[in-house]
Amino acid sequence: MDKNNLLLKINGATYEVRCEARKLLSDAIREDCGLTGTHVGCEHGVCGACTVLLDGRPARACLTYAAQADVMEITTIEAIAQGEQLSPLQQAMHECHGLQCGFCTPGIVMTFEAYLRECPDPTEAQVRDVLSGNLCRCTGYQNIVRAILLAAARIREGGSHVAA
Amino acid sequence: MKPAAFDYHRPGSLADALSLLESFADDAKVIAGGQSLGPMMNMRLAQPQHLIDLNGLTELAGIRETADALVIGAMTRHHDVATSAIVRAACPLLADAVATVGHYAIRQRGTLGGSLVHADPAAQIPLAAVTLGATVEIAGARGTREAQAADFIESVMTTDLAAHEMVTAVRFPKSGVAQGHGFEIMTRRHGDFAIVACAVAIELDGDIIRALRIGLGGVSDKPVLLEQLAAQFCGEARHADLAQRIGAAAAAAIDPEDSAEISSTFRREVALVLTRRAVEQALGRAGH
Numbered sequence: 087m088d089k090n091n092l093l094l095k096i097n098g099a100t101y102e103v104r105c106e107a108r109k110l111l112s113d114a115i116r117e118d119c120g121l122t123g124t125h126v127g128c129e130h131g132v133c134g135a136c137t138v139l140l141d142g143r144p145a146r147a148c149l150t151y152a153a154q155a156d157v158m159e160i161t162t163i164e165a166i167a168q169g170e171q172l173s174p175l176q177q178a179m180h181e182c183h184g185l186q187c188g189f190c191t192p193g194i195v196m197t198f199e200a201y202l203r204e205c206p207d208p209t210e211a212q213v214r215d216v217l218s219g220n221l222c223r224c225t226g227y228q229n230i231v232r233a234i235l236l237a238a239a240r241i242r243e244g245g246s247h248v249a250a
Numbered sequence: 251m252k253p254a255a256f257d258y259h260r261p262g263s264l265a266d267a268l269s270l271l272e273s274f275a276d277d278a279k280v281i282a283g284g285q286s287l288g289p290m291m292n293m294r295l296a297q298p299q300h301l302i303d304l305n306g307l308t309e310l311a312g313i314r315e316t317a318d319a320l321v322i323g324a325m326t327r328h329h330d331v332a333t334s335a336i337v338r339a340a341c342p343l344l345a346d347a348v349a350t351v352g353h354y355a356i357r358q359r360g361t362l363g364g365s366l367v368h369a370d371p372a373a374q375i376p377l378a379a380v381t382l383g384a385t386v387e388i389a390g391a392r393g394t395r396e397a398q399a400a401d402f403i404e405s406v407m408t409t410d411l412a413a414h415e416m417v418t419a420v421r422f423p424k425s426g427v428a429q430g431h432g433f434e435i436m437t438r439r440h441g442d443f444a445i446v447a448c449a450v451a452i453e454l455d456g457d458i459i460r461a462l463r464i465g466l467g468g469v470s471d472k473p474v475l476l477e478q479l480a481a482q483f484c485g486e487a488r489h490a491d492l493a494q495r496i497g498a499a500a501a502a503a504i505d506p507e508d509s510a511e512i513s514s515t516f517r518r519e520v521a522l523v524l525t526r527r528a529v530e531q532a533l534g535r536a537g538h
Contacts, residue, residue, distance in 0.1 A: 090258075107258035107301070110292075129251035130289035137355050143329075144355040148251075149288035153258045154303055197355055218440035219353025 092156045096121065097165035107153045112136040114152035115162060123163035123192050127221070134220035137193035138162050144200045163192035166199060174245050175199060175237040184233035186224035194220045198234050206242055210235060253291040260303045264310065264389065264418070267302055272391035274300045275413040281305075282325055282364035285356050310363070310418055315340060319385075320422045324363025328352075331362055340424045343431035343451055347378040350433075353441045363417040369403050372443040372468035374435070376403050380473040381449040381465030384422045390415035405471045428460075429453045430536025432528030436520050444468045445512060446520040448500075450528040454536040457488045464496070464529075466521055469506040479503050488533055497526030 094101045096119055103118040115124050115138070127133035129148045136147040139161035166173045172180065175198055185191045194217070201216050213234050217227060261267040271278055279298035281287050290296040304310060310325035313334050320340045322331060331337055332349040351357055351365065351374050365375035366386065379399035386402045388395050391414055402409050411417065425431065435447040446468045453461035462480040467473050479499050486492065501522035508514040
């Protein structure tokens with residue numbers, strides 16, 4: 087099958103990728119661009135591990151073809167910390183023990199980096215509603231919810247990136 | 251979990267998209283948000299030779315109001331419908347229903363037209379469209395036409411769309427000021443497809459029911475609009491056991507499938523409770 091040349095704009099950099107039309111964006115990000123922070127779980131949109139931002143909006147990278155994404159600005163987990171400085175959400179996940187194995191964490195962080203911009207003062211019920219789109223088999227979700235609410239409060243108080 | 255090979259096309263206009271569709275016909279699939287077709291392709295339940303991507307067609311996205319209807323472009327994302335002040339004001343039942351589709355990230359990509367055309371019998375958009383009497387706007391290389399949502403959806407994942415056609419917009423009648431609505435859904439896991447979903451719109455004249463629409467999803471091969479049953483309750487006054495009686499009548503009027511996982515008895519009981527709750531919600535909101 088024919089391969090196409092694509093230019094993917096990820097985290098402000100441009101990656102030249104040569105792949106078939108059927109290549110999933112999640113695979114192109116990991117295999118062709120070497121950005122392995124985006125995790126791949128179910129590959130049919132259910133688990134949320136591969137969630138990235140497409141033009142600022144959270145989306146499943148496994149339900150997008152790389153060929154569709156060359157007109158979009160893609161943001162992955164690698165762009166969230168500034169150097170060694172974690173984002174308020176990452177820092178809160180760390181402090182609240184919002185992860186154990188960490189497989190689902192990039193998807194959760196990407197989902198809520200976007201959600202907290204849209205809804206800076208969510209209720210616990212709202213957080214749980216949005217979190218239902220990301221499966222975690224370790225934590226039981228309690229500490230993830232705590233971390234998201236803590237991060238939201240810190241962002242509202244004007245916190246940006248904090249030292250790790 | 252990787253899709254089979256296909257040729258990818260990204261038309262820049264509706265005319266180009268229709269012309270591609272006309273030339274490939276049954277060998278092609280159009281992809282909108284990809285939140286239903288994507289999983290089907292990854293699992294190889296769908297293996298189109300040509301994929302026509304509609305994401306470049308910005309002309310198909312957007313929400314506008316006419317004197318008596320809300321016209322929503324087929325490529326409008328669920329999240330934009332669910333959070334639109336215009337939809338909330340003119341068609342609150344649709345706003346409530348769309349807000350429960352899948353998950354937050356799914357709603358950012360999934361589209362109104364895509365969900366309607368996918369025609370899952372338990373999905374919210376087909377249920378809302380059938381219950382509200384929406385009109386589907388369809389374009390093909392040979393011209394345009396319209397269909398009522400209830401006629402458009404034929405069976406499980408089957409619509410009356412021809413291979414060379416696609417949906418361009420859906421027109422929802424605006425709610426009257428005296429109209430109240432209710433939407434209830436039961437899922438096994440938050441964000442999953444419904445075991446049963448119920449949509450209700452009620453118009454009151456004082457305390458008397460002037461108009462009533464009841465739709466149920468998940469109980470048949472397509473959304474069920476209980477027209478005859480609803481007509482029986484028109485002219486009745488609002489009273490304490492009305493919602494329970496409508497719920498019981500709705501449960502008796504359906505014949506849900508008996509499956510190993512979910513018995514028809516259970517589905518019927520859920521239909522009764524959700525219909526009762528949706529009618530209570532609608533009565534509480536009507537006439538205010």
